[in-house]
Amino acid sequence: MKAIMLQGTSSDVGKSVLCTALCRIFYEDGWRVAPFKSQNMALNSYITRDGKEIGRAQGVQAEACRVEATADMNPILLKPKKDMVAEVIVRGEHYADMEASAYRNDYVPRALPILQESLGRLAEEYEVLVIEGAGSPAEINLKDRDIANMRVAKLADAPVILVADIDRGGVFASLVGTLELLDEEERARVKGFIINKFRGKFSILEPGLAWLEERTGIPVLGVIPYAMTGIDAEDSLALTSLQLKKQDEAADxxxxxxxxxxxxxxxxxxxxxxxxxxxxxxxxxxxxxxxxxxxxxxxxxxxxxxxxxxxxxxxxxxxxxxxxxxxxxxxxxxxxxxxxxxxxxxxxxxxxxxxxxxxxxxxxxxxxxxxxxxxxxxxxxxxxxxxxxxxxxxxxxxxxxxxxxxxxxxxxxxxxxxxxxxxxxxxxxxxxxxxxxxxxxxxxxxxxxxxxxxxxxPVVQDEVEAESVRREASYASLAALVRQHLDMEKVYEIMRMTKSKRPMTTASPVDK
The missing domain is CATH 3.40.50.880 (Class I glutamine amidotransferase (GATase) domain)
Structure with missing residues (x-):
């Protein structure tokens, strides 16, 4: 199994959506592909066909891969209940309600075997794994208990692409600063950058990209334009963007x-x-x-x-x-x-x-x-x-x-x-x-x-488009957008894979 991991300079930089795009791109290129996120903190969840609860982002990414989502794709889900207390869901089932300190000190050290088992089962079934990180890998106060970023990249032997959100500002500082806070082994895993949510004139950005590559020795693999993708959001940080969606302001x-x-x-x-x-x-x-x-x-x-x-x-x-x-x-x-x-x-x-x-x-x-x-x-x-x-x-x-x-x-x-x-x-x-x-x-x-x-x-008489049709169109258009702006040849090179298309050997569970 080959793997690629997207990590972010912070939360809500667009990792989930970009992972969804890669899942669909690899599927379109003929690979048996699956998503993975070791630990997810989110209140948007997804119920698998066998009644397991995982993060919604991984359920959506599985749909983009055209496979059935399983608890192995998100073995640990944290659902905040109140300040410093969250429900801990392990392999899709309620484990306990835990305070943050108890989870960090008592449970996290026991979590690695669970992650390894899930990775092992996915490796037996799939050829490519698209791994999503959580938050930032440079939270130095949390790194000794990190089970969501660089430790997972090491377990899966996955190269890392670092994603930053230019829309919030400070994109070059966030990328360089994140690298500076990684140790030497971790920095060696970072093979490329993606600058996400760009809305501006590319020629103005180009000098900054050249400086970034010269400063770090790491290539910018793509600059992805800001877009309303129609892809389900992972957590409540995205609620603000909902208010930016185009509204029908007609009097009626x-x-x-x-x-x-x-x-x-x-x-x-x-x-x-x-x-x-x-x-x-x-x-x-x-x-x-x-x-x-x-x-x-x-x-x-x-x-x-x-x-x-x-x-x-x-x-x-x-x-x-x-x-x-x-x-x-x-x-x-x-x-x-x-x-x-x-x-x-x-x-x-x-x-x-x-x-x-x-x-x-x-x-x-x-x-x-x-x-x-x-x-x-x-x-x-x-x-x-x-x-x-x-x-x-x-x-x-x-x-x-x-x-x-x-x-x-x-x-x-x-x-x-x-x-x-x-x-x-x-x-x-x-x-x-x-x-x-x-x-x-x-x-x-x-x-x-x-x-x-x-x-x-007057009633609305426009044709009603089925949800499944809408979702498929969203995955296809997202993949096309990212293909246009991301150097997939370089991504395949980083993963030591060939890009050659080949037919799927069997129908996926969703196709059936």
Whole structure:
């Protein structure tokens, strides 16, 4: 197995997206390729077909490779729950909630064999591994316990490409400074630079590139232009960029307000609203952000009770209730769904010290938090109201068990004679445990058109493009963009590989 590793000068420099591009490029060139990230800290997760939970970035990268994602592709996932405490997920399953010091001092030394085993299994099945680092390899206070950057490159015997974000400024200082803080063996692994998110005139940048190569002796392999890629984001640092996406500001556009919870998770659930015609989106984190909205979304969260308390203390909860009373639409996803209920019970302190809380009181449901996380892909049909009978699919990641009061209506009928979610009689307030529900584009269009009709607005009749088609187009266009601006001949040379195309020997699991 050959490997290449992308490390960054900091978080959010675009490593995940560039790794996704390389995954698709190697696939297009005929190689059996897979992604790998040893340790990921992110609240956007992905559920594999066998019900394992990994970082969403590795799930997306596996899709770009056209293979089924497995827990080996991200053997350790950290999901922050509150300050200095995170859920530790090992090989796709809950391991423990740990404080940062306990994880660093007690668990990290035992993690290397787990990483080696995952690398070994991937090496048996794939020819090429695209490895993503985490944060920066030059965090000198953390290097003795680093299991995400140079130590992994050594385990996989992978050359390293260092990625820097020019859009945030200081790109040359960040690259040179990172190299200066690496030891000699680590610097020797760095075989090239990628400057990412460039938007400017290339001729102005060229003298700096020449200086950088002369100063370091390391080639700049590519300057990648800034682009909205349509690729799922890894963590909440990308929320800011969501606000930069082009909005439909027409007078008759539906206004969607998304509550930016302190512990927001799986916010990729919200991406379809940015693609939907006739919609404008606002992220709300305080009353100062509040404006009248046609739709209010309370997304998922890693700490439902703490974020519910935040909603109440900020005054946002009162605004949500008022909007519902005025007949506006309010929707909750996972933790947001739990918040819409009447009560939340946490007798064992699984989430926090809030043993019992009143919810927003907008849905006739009661939630009790219990040990044992449910992580599963699901599919079913809308069983009430708008879009009745429409096929939907998604995934569940939650600890709470929610019970509807007698006489209330479920939202979805799922496989295995299960139901999910709750919807009010007037169909204005509803909630579900299904992450990814809005990626069911026909369902989302039908729902939004119902709201348009209620407001006396014309419905959107544009053809609905399937999510799978959208994602494939995103992977293909991203790969084409990166091929244009990255010296792939040099990348193959660094990896000691030939670029010659050859047919895949067998169909990938996704192709099947």
């Amino acid at each position: 556009a539906l206004k969607v307000a998304i509550i930016r919870l302190p512990h927001i998770s799986n916010f990729t659930d919200l991406d379809p609203f940015y693609d939907e015609p006739g919609v404008t989106v606002r992220l709300v984190s305080s009353l100062a952000d509040w404006k009248a909205a046609d739709v209010i979304i309370i997304p998922g969260t890693k700490n439902t009770t703490d974020d519910l308390h935040w909603l109440k203390t900020t005054g946002i909860a009162a605004f949500i209730r008022e909007a519902a009373n005025e007949g506006r639409c309010v929707v909750g996803i996972c933790g947001g769904y739990q918040m819409l209920g009447l009560t939340l019970h946490d007798p064992d302190g699984i989430e926090s010290n809030h043993a019992k809380m009143n919810g927003l009181g907008l849905l006739p449901i009661h939630t009790t938090f219990q040990a044992g996380k449910r992580t599963v892909r699901v599919q079913g049909k809308v069983c009430t109201g708008f879009a009745e009978g429409c096929h939907v699919e998604g995934y569940e990641i939650h600890l709470g068990q929610t019970v509807r009061e007698a006489g209330s209506s479920p939202m979805f009928a799922l496989e295995g004679e299960r139901t999910d979610g709750t919807i009010t009689e007037n169909e204005k307030v509803w909630g579900t445990y299904l992450h990814g529900i809005f990626h069911n584009r026909s369902f989302t269009r039908a729902w939004l058109n119902t709201i348009r009709t209620d407001k006396g607005l």
